Amino acid sequence: MFDKTLKIERYIPDDKNTLAPNQILDIQNLRVLFKNKAGLVQAVRGIDLRVNRGEIIGLVGESGSGKSVSVKSIMGFNDGAILKADVLNLNSINILDIKKNEWPFLRGTRVGYIPQDPLSSLDPTKKIKHQIIDAIKITQKRKYHNAVFEINAYFDKRLSKKQISNVKYASESASERDEKLKQAKEDYKKAISKKAVYEKMYNVLSFIGIKNIERSIEAYPHEFSGGMRQRIVIAMTIVGEPDLIIADEPTTALDVTIQAKVIDLIKKLRDHYKIAIIFISHNISLVANLCDYIYIMYAGKIVEKGTVSDIFIDPKHPYTWALIGSIPDMKSSSELTSIIGTPPNMISPPKGDAFAARNVYARKIDFEKQPPMFQVSPTHYAATWLLHKDAPPFSIPKEIKGKLEIAKRSIAIKNKRGCKHE
Numbered sequence: 262m263f264d265k266t267l268k269i270e271r272y273i274p275d276d277k278n279t280l281a282p283n284q285i286l287d288i289q290n291l292r293v294l295f296k297n298k299a300g301l302v303q304a305v306r307g308i309d310l311r312v313n314r315g316e317i318i319g320l321v322g323e324s325g326s327g328k329s330v331s332v333k334s335i336m337g338f339n340d341g342a343i344l345k346a347d348v349l350n351l352n353s354i355n356i357l358d359i360k361k362n363e364w365p366f367l368r369g370t371r372v373g374y375i376p377q378d379p380l381s382s383l384d385p386t387k388k389i390k391h392q393i394i395d396a397i398k399i400t401q402k403r404k405y406h407n408a409v410f411e412i413n414a415y416f417d418k419r420l421s422k423k424q425i426s427n428v429k430y431a432s433e434s435a436s437e438r439d440e441k442l443k444q445a446k447e448d449y450k451k452a453i454s455k456k457a458v459y460e461k462m463y464n465v466l467s468f469i470g471i472k473n474i475e476r477s478i479e480a481y482p483h484e485f486s487g488g489m490r491q492r493i494v495i496a497m498t499i500v501g502e503p504d505l506i507i508a509d510e511p512t513t514a515l516d517v518t519i520q521a522k523v524i525d526l527i528k529k530l531r532d533h534y535k536i537a538i539i540f541i542s543h544n545i546s547l548v549a550n551l552c553d554y555i556y557i558m559y560a561g562k563i564v565e566k567g568t569v570s571d572i573f574i575d576p577k578h579p580y581t582w583a584l585i586g587s588i589p590d591m592k593s594s595s596e597l598t599s600i601i602g603t604p605p606n607m608i609s610p611p612k613g614d615a616f617a618a619r620n621v622y623a624r625k626i627d628f629e630k631q632p633p634m635f636q637v638s639p640t641h642y643a644a645t646w647l648l649h650k651d652a653p654p655f656s657i658p659k660e661i662k663g664k665l666e667i668a669k670r671s672i673a674i675k676n677k678r679g680c681k682h683e
């Protein structure tokens with residue numbers, strides 16, 4: 262018998278699949294709370310976010326707005342958090358049902374993570390080659406275990422055809438099931454053979470632009486520059502071919518020219534592997550050069566979302582104006598300027614628009630009532646009372662218009678591929 266004993270209890274893919282055909286991630290009304298001595302921190306307060314295959318999504322906001330906490334929920338990294346959502350669906354898997362011991366099977370194979378600091382995911386004592394080989398072997402083993410689980414679970418009628426990730430795991434007779442288990446084991450053995458592992462390692466390293474591969478794989482992380490280390494981490498993230506990659510401020514620690522190279526690599530990654538990517542940044546101009554669709558986050562909420570053109574041609578939320586206002590002038594410093602004031606305390610967030618206290622355009626209602634998400638166009642939405650039908654007419658402040666012109670010159674604003682988000 263082939264691994265029928267390997268009955269790992271595992272997440273059950275959601276039968277009530279809410280995903281559209283090309284969709285990888287569907288988040289509806291996600292709330293994340295942390296209990297601490299001072300009270301309940303409302304880190305994420307009901308966000309909706311969707312990602313399609315092969316799409317790069319930007320998640321932008323100041324420090325503490327809830328960007329990392331939101332995406333960590335899709336990877337089971339929010340230890341101790343209270344997680345609630347109407348829908349939290351990653352490629353048909355209901356994340357709310359996943360148990361702690363099941364997470365390792367999804368990380369690297371379904372969802373990959375590129376952190377801000379590459380050193381945190383590289384082992385300083387191990388040669389690059391051993392770290393990449395380990396990443397390949399671990400993800401192949403997880404994929405094999407996932408396959409065995411699905412073959413057995415389909416046969417035991419715990420999963421339907423709709424719930425398994427690949428129809429080839431469906432078998433109608435015991436002998437067919439045994440044949441599939443045998444095949445899965447053979448595929449796994451082949452995938453972890455020295456030849457296959459080295460081939461994969463050379464392929465990904467050449468893809469990410471490592472020149473002298475033979476010499477590079479014998480080196481240790483400290484022998485590489487920050488940019489190269491980040492490339493190696495990206496290589497380790499793609500060996501398991503996940504459906505979704507989360508890049509959490511992956512270029513913040515790098516200088517501007519290296520930043521641009523890593524951004525180009527992320528674009529190439531999407532084009533080549535058709536992976537969906539969530540790119541987190543506090544820098545709206547960086548995201549504009551990379552993403553198909555942008556979500557602006559403030560105090561645990563999405564306050565505006567739209568295509569790059571929507572956000573840079575006609576931004577609606579005063580917080581988006583402030584972020585655009587913080588883009589440095591090309592001639593002066595390259596540092597982002599900070600927005601006046603500080604974000605609210607998330608233990609007792611304001612009852613109205615959380616940005617009101619820092620918003621010079623705020624009116625009485627902004628302090629009193631939470632604005633709903635108003636639709637501006639089929640792709641563009643913003644949660645600001647300025648869009649209410651009874652609001653007095655408004656236009657983008659003059660200084661922001663100037664910044665938008667600068668941004669438009671440096672950013673190739675194109676009408677990106679049609680994003681059908683809502």
Ligand SMILES: Nc1ncnc2c1ncn2[C@@H]1O[C@H](COP(=O)(O)OP(=O)(O)OP(=O)(O)O)[C@@H](O)[C@H]1O
Nearest residue numbers: 295297302304323324325326327328329330331607
């Ligand atoms: N484990 C935790 N316990 C309590 N509060 C937390 C915890 N993790 C995050 N928070 C709080 O949740 C809020 C959002 O944090 P988060 O890390 O998501 O911010 P961010 O937008 O990623 O910021 P940055 O740009 O600095 O990375 C913050 O107020 C933070 O203090």
Ligand SMILES: [Mg+2]
Nearest residue numbers: 328329330509
């Ligand atoms: Mg963060």
